[in-house]
Structure formats: structure tokens, C-alpha cells
Amino acid sequence: MKHLRQIVTKAVIAKGKKRTESIEVLCPPNTPSSILGCWVINHTFQSKKHGKYVEVTGKFDINVWYAHHDHSKTSVFTETISYKDRIKLHYRDQDSTGEEVHVRVIQQPNCTEAIITSGGTKFQVTVERELLAEVVGETTICIQVQDQDFEEEWAFKDESSSSSSSSSSSSNDNSSSSL
Template sequence: MNDIREIVTRAVLAKGRKKFKLKETVLVNSDISSVLGCWIINHQFSTELNNKEVVITGQFENNIWYSADNNSRTDVARSTTEYNGTVKVKEVLNDNISDHCDVVARILQQPTCTNALITNDGIEIDITFEVLVEVIGETKMMVNVVSCNHQEDDLDMLENEINEDFLESR
């Protein structure tokens, strides 16, 4: 006999993905000769669901290694970049049965400096990173339950057929 049952489970209700591009100017007190490198570290963020969008708020640290005074000395300029952005999500399931949803965000591409330019104000850097968000909530699903007519004794019968002395007799 087949039965259909409803199961309440947590599932991905909506998904979204966005590539962020930011510009940041890092102030430097000396005469810059060249930019030697740029590292972005300590990325932290939080998310919040707002209707059909996920608001992401975060920050990271910029470390720019540069030379100054006609390449006679080097130094590192440090700054913190804060950002706010929204990621639009597309519904995967529309059967949310609860008022509460969780947002899971993953960084697909960590913040990376893609360009550094010396300006009158300091060093202007271009930063890119990519985020994937999933909205998870409770939903119902229907499953088809097929009754099993096999008896549990089948394993016992198999065990009785095994000859334990087989290896010893050879």
C-alpha cells in the first residue's frame, strides 16, 4: 500500500549572487614613488534579510606597500574599508511555512585589489569580491511511502547459510 506523507523540513527558499566593486583612497603622508603591493585581510561581514533582498554589511583592512622618496625607503599604508550592499535573491521555493528565515552567505571570491593608482590624495585602489547568499526556511514536501513486504528474517536466514568452517577445512 502506498501512502503520501507531508514532511516539514528546512530547505533553500531563495538564492542570490553579486560581484561587488569598490574604490577606496588610502591617504599617505609622504611622496609616493611606486606601489609595491596591496593585501586585503581580516574580512568580516553580516547579513540581514529584507523582503526580496539580503543586506550585507562588512569591513576589511587594506595594507598597501609602497616606496617613497625616489624609491629610497618603503612603508605600509593601512586603512579599513566599510561597505554596505544588497544582493537580490530569486525564489527557488515559495512554500515558506514559517515567519523565520536564516541567511547563509559565502564569499566566492575574497576581496582582492585589482588596481592601484597613485593620485594627489594618496593611493586609489580598486577592490572586487563576490558573495553568494541563500535564504533557508521551513517548508513542506510530499513524499511517497512504499510499504515493504519483506520480513526482517531474511538476514537471519542468510546468517544460517554461512559455513564458518569453510576456511578451516581447506
């Protein structure tokens, strides 16, 4: 009897990770006096494998809360930003079938800096994000098989304990009659 067997299973066969920092220039309708806050929301994405890369196409909204008209009014300016990231894959197993791509967000798009440009009419927003791509595919693993008369050794400590319990029973007889 041969002592090796092949098992076909699904496993992670390739991984890749990419951190991106981008600078986005936004043009609000009013000339800004100051930036009061900036946040990034509504991140969505899709992914597809292309050769030894995973291409991630996504978008998010940048919201900038700012003062204008010499700090007498405030507004929130929102713009949707689209992006396309290529994540290089590092393979552990080249021979696989039935591949599936899974992308996880390690760092959601986040504003790290928001300033008013030197011209004073636009915002310059720095956004960072980080994505992890995994490719799951069918692969073959090899295992060693032991003879059937093989018994795995287990070490057991002798754990003896004694306990006593007492029980008491009581009965309560109630009889009632009605006329």
C-alpha cells in the same frame, strides 16, 4: 489508505549571488614614488534579510606598501574600508517560516590593481569580492508512500568463496624455582 504524505523540513528556499568591484582612493601621509605591494586583509561582515534582499555590511583593511622620498624610504599605509552590498534573492518556495540567512564568501576581497593617481599623491586601489546568500526555511514536501506489503527488489550476485586456514599451536612450559 492515501499514498501521499507531507513532510515539514528545513531546506534552502532562496539564493542570491553578487560580485562587486570597487575603486577605493587612499591618501597616504607621504607622497608616493612607487607602489611595492598591495593586499587586503581582516574581512568581516554581518548579514540581515530585508524583503527579497539580503543586506551584507562589512569591512576590510587595505595595506599598501610603497616607496616615498624619491625611493629612499618605504612605508605601509593601512586604511579600513566599509561596504554595504544588497544581494537579490531568487526564491524557489514563497511559503516558508522560520527563515535563517547564511552568507558565504566565494571570493575574499582581493586587490586586482593598485596605481598612483595622476596627481601623484593618492593611491587608487581596485578591489573585487563575491558573496553567496542562502535563505533556509521550513517548507513542506510531498512524498509517495508504498503499501506495507511492498518489498524493494534487490539484485544480488551469488558470491561464493572458499578459504582454508591452518593453525598450529605450540605451548612452552617454563618452570622455575627459587630457593
